Amino acid sequence: MKKIFMILFSVFFTTIANSATLINDTEIERKITQIIMPVANAAKIPESRLKIYIVNDDSFNAFVRGGEDVFIYTGLLKQIKNPNALRAVVAHELGHTIGGHMVQMSQRMHDELMRTMIIQALGVGLMVAGGNPTAGVGVMAGASGIAQQSMLSFSRDEERMADDMAIDLMVKANQNPNGLIEVFEQMRDMSGEFESRVNPNRINHPLTSERLNNAKTKIGKLKKIPQKKDTEITRENNEYEILRAKLIGYLDTDKNVIAKYPYSNKSDAAIYARAIANMRGGDLDTAKTGTKTLIKRNPNNPYYYELLGDIEYQYGAYDDSVAAYEQSLKLIKSAPQIETALALVLSERNKPGDKSRAKELCKSVILHEPSPLAYWILARVTDDGESDWAMAEFYNMNNDTKNAKKYAKMAQKKSAKDSPEYIKSGDILKN
Template identity: 30%
Template sequence: MQLLRLFAACIILSFTLAHPARAVTLLRDPDIEYALKQLASPVLQAAGLSASRMNILVIDDRSLNAFVIDQDSIFIHSGLLLKMTSPQMLQAVLAHEAAHIANGHLVRRPINFRNARTAASLGLALAAIAGAATGNAQAAAGIAAGSQGTAQRLFFAHNRSEESSADNAAISYMVRAGIDPHGAVEVMDLFRGQEALSAARRDPYASTHPLSADRIRVLQRLAEPYKGRFTPSNTDLYWFARAKGKLSAFQRNPKWTLTRAGESGFADVRAMREAIAYHRQSDLRKSLAAMDRALAARPNDPFYHELRGQILMESRQFAPATAAYARAVNAAPRNALILGSYGRALLTQGDTAKALDVLERARSRDGRDMRVMRDLAAAHAKSGNAGLASVVTAERYALIGRLDDAVIHANRASGLLPRGSGGWQRAQDVLQAAKVAQR
């Protein structure tokens, strides 16, 4: 059966609700994340935030939502991204979330996702993502670090005064960046009537971002003076078409994609979308031919080389996939997701020593990629270091909230590694985090 997975890596977060268990999947794709960062950069700079440090991450959920839980990450649902019809709509959402960060609205939610020191603290951040993704602060209860009270205290929905403040700031950021602020009004139009719906039928955005007719009227008034003053740049149009085009090509029916592949007007984006559609139809010849067209237009594009590698890898063409990933790494040597895919391909080729080096580099740049951690454990095991394999496995289980499994592997690592070594100490960190979480 054809693999329909979109991205090179994902984190799956299980969480408990009054209803049966659900999962939140964090989609990771280097191309889409780069495109979103390009679109976010002008508004982030206008907000006085570091564009290089900010992560724009996509959650695989068809409902409409976007939120922040820390200073360094903005989360957006795939459903909201696919619903957008212009770059300024997406930039309005990003500007609004940036305003929550710049205006200090996260003081009550002191989670530092990137700087978490232990498995438990990072697990709590992931738990809060689950709560935010559903618009339910209590959804985080009982997962990751295992503390209902702590998880619920770490995330609160924005109140109306915060929303008003963020709206005003977002409009000013967009104007300062030369972006049409009517994008914010167009976003609000997506949510008209949400407050009249029951909580079960309401999009999560309406729960995490209180809506009202007054709020929409204020946004219209703020945006009106700039009507017709700004037009989207070709760069913004391109990266919006690329992010949305790639996401939709993987998530919609291939026939749908093939009939609409050229709607953006960018030839390489059309070829990329066709390549994905043909790949999902298991037509490797047509898929690679389409990738050749995309690469002819942008021969040094690391993300097109990475996509070619993914297509070949999922078609079990391991040697050419490895070569494609190597070209992607040469073009983007610091991209953690591309490094992770390259390390995985090297493992299929039996080059364990090089795979270890590449996977360690990937993990040092981005510790959220569970597939990298699984591959890193496999590489340590193949190289004969069962202790380090157990450490990495323990850390991976801790990060997804499977603390009993984490303890088993941490204890195994403690018995295999020299006492006091770096790996042994990491195993003790997992054991200590589990002990604290289970109190």
Template identity: 30%
Template sequence: MALMRRILQAVAAVAALAMAAAPAQARGLIRDAEVEGVLRDMSEPILRAAGMRPDSLRLFILNDPALNAFVFDGRSMVIHTGLLRRFDDPDTITGVIAHETGHLVGGHLARRAANMDRLSLASALTMAAAIAAAAASGETQAGAAVAMGGRETLRRAFLAYSRGEEAAADQSGVDFMTRAGVNPEGLLGVLRVFQGQEVFSASRIDPYAQTHPLSSERIQLLERRVRESPAYGAPPDPAMLRRYARAQAKLDGFLERPERVLERLKLEEDPGSAPNRYRRAIALFRMAQTDAALDVLDGLLREEPDDPYYWELRGQILLESNRAADAVAPYRRAVSLVPDAPLIAGGLGRALLAAGQDAEALRTLERASRDDPGDARILRDLAIAYARAGRDGEAALATAERLALQGDFEDAGLQARRAMAQLPAGSPAWLRAQDVETLAEFERKDD
């Protein structure tokens, strides 16, 4: 079982990174440099307060309207878009992060490791793949389709906590927020939303209430601890308020039907605010009204000419409107403003590849894939760039890794064997191909 657990953890870690490059309508994990950056900056002071290194936690965004969040494998946290879009106060999301961090540092995942030993290998692998596998075809913006499992036993075994663990995570969360100087009332606000849901039928209960069981005593205890916190009543950081509003606008723009976004904007008190114009630009882009979208976006850029995410969106609009040559400059500008954002570098590489600038595209995509090795679209584009350069072994390896991330282990194995036949035996690339082939063979024998 120890070997099975190591394999399961490897599968989960790889599968959980199978995501595409921008917010999308299809259910799955979402990749976006701006939104991820906001969550990363929210989590950093909490993790430091908990004695964790900020780079030790992987944060994922699941495109699911349910109000939920969870941790797995001891170093990964998943937050649903339902939470991000429901709560306008960033301290509320920080409270969720603090609570989930309490589960991590409290050792509450150890019980799930024990439960794992009681599962069949097939069920365990299914759960690993369900955490984030399947589907980013690389042809659309859709992220990897995540089937969080249809088996109630798996959900209970891996996701449900005891009431005692929940209360302990609450207390830890308040401590972490207090040390970070963040108002812990945000955590209390989340739980009040779910208070009383236990009387509903199962179909009406939000997953967070099911997997994080509530009780009146727990709420009362938390209220007392929150009021006693020195950080109680501390105002939210204005800069984070602004950034979080932008992140919400971006999610709304990409996840809502664009017609509905534009209708809602008519009812807004301030439709000309920067977040609302961001929503408008994205909605117009998704309705193929390219020039109108660019007009709105250019207005935002006149006000904030050094905003990397506006430049990134401008590049995306132009690239996906078949204007690849025009997309290179805005993507290049975005990369210059945030050189440590591999997702944006991947966009630049994609634009360069589409514009026929193959040599620079290959260098850019190699760097982006090295910095973020689990992005399926970057791997797809990198395979194309390698093939154009006549580096067929590396093209096959990039394709094998992409297919493995998408859960297509049969074809991943074929591409991995093809890569091994063309790469120098024992080289780092050959060993990576061997890892994929081993995983594919393991999956084949389990079927």
């Protein structure tokens, strides 16, 4: 146990200081996709092309790049209190795209951004840190600087156009445009704290009150404001609460988690946040009790089984961990992070058949959503050329060209010239 943590720690955490961290989590990505899909569709972006990136940064910010890549900051998610307001923020950002305001973020800047991004899964990432809350994902926040890049560039006119477009998109998507009003009201309420913390040259968004008034005027002129059924609003709000609870459970300090979700709060969201915080703090028994309650209440929710798998793994109870992840995967179609977690535990347990199952899982992850960790596990569960090639890909994804080439050369020596490993290693050597 200890050994794998140390190895993972050294390979994953050494490059983090200068990078932005992207959080990779199936549950969060899927729930956000559901929330913003209506406005994305209204902006003519099909679901197959929409990609959500969660940036681990406390800024109250989001941006859209290339019309289809939606970057949402954890600071925004933690603070925005309902899904319709989040949808309005994304609609605003899509408004910049439609208005052609994104020209200043060049391809080169985008490449640079993607190159320096570290992709970090919540559950697995936490295990990687050995369950030590101070080494957890939270401490990696705030290193990005992308917030500045995206916010600096818009003029007052562009902001106003994007706000107008956001209202149009919300209405077109049959969503209540007052979500935008809620965002401005929230921004206004927190502006003291917000603006004192940020770099002064970032504050060029037109005054929030001006934008608030513009939006109110425009919405006031609408003939009809789309309204959802109360039951639908409640369902959506509850789902969003779970998503926020998860993020807060992983990213906030124990103290903050308990302040936001006191023990008197018996909602699923509160139990979820506390169970995650308990797990991070090493109180596995309490974490497990909470998670079992969630599973009892929601027997078909794959993500609670995922959390149970994480907890059991931390106990070193590999069999129970594997069983929980397998159950989770039965309840959800293709979930790269859960598949990765299971592969990691299998590679560690190493019973007969574990390596081949882990290999199958890694290959599936790499096909759908390649990650350094998936390559790293693949290297552990394969041999010879295949293993060396997987390590080459791992280093390549971590921008360690020297080691990537070293392993690619070793892989080529051990592989047949027409094998996929040989060919893919050749691609790395050409870089």
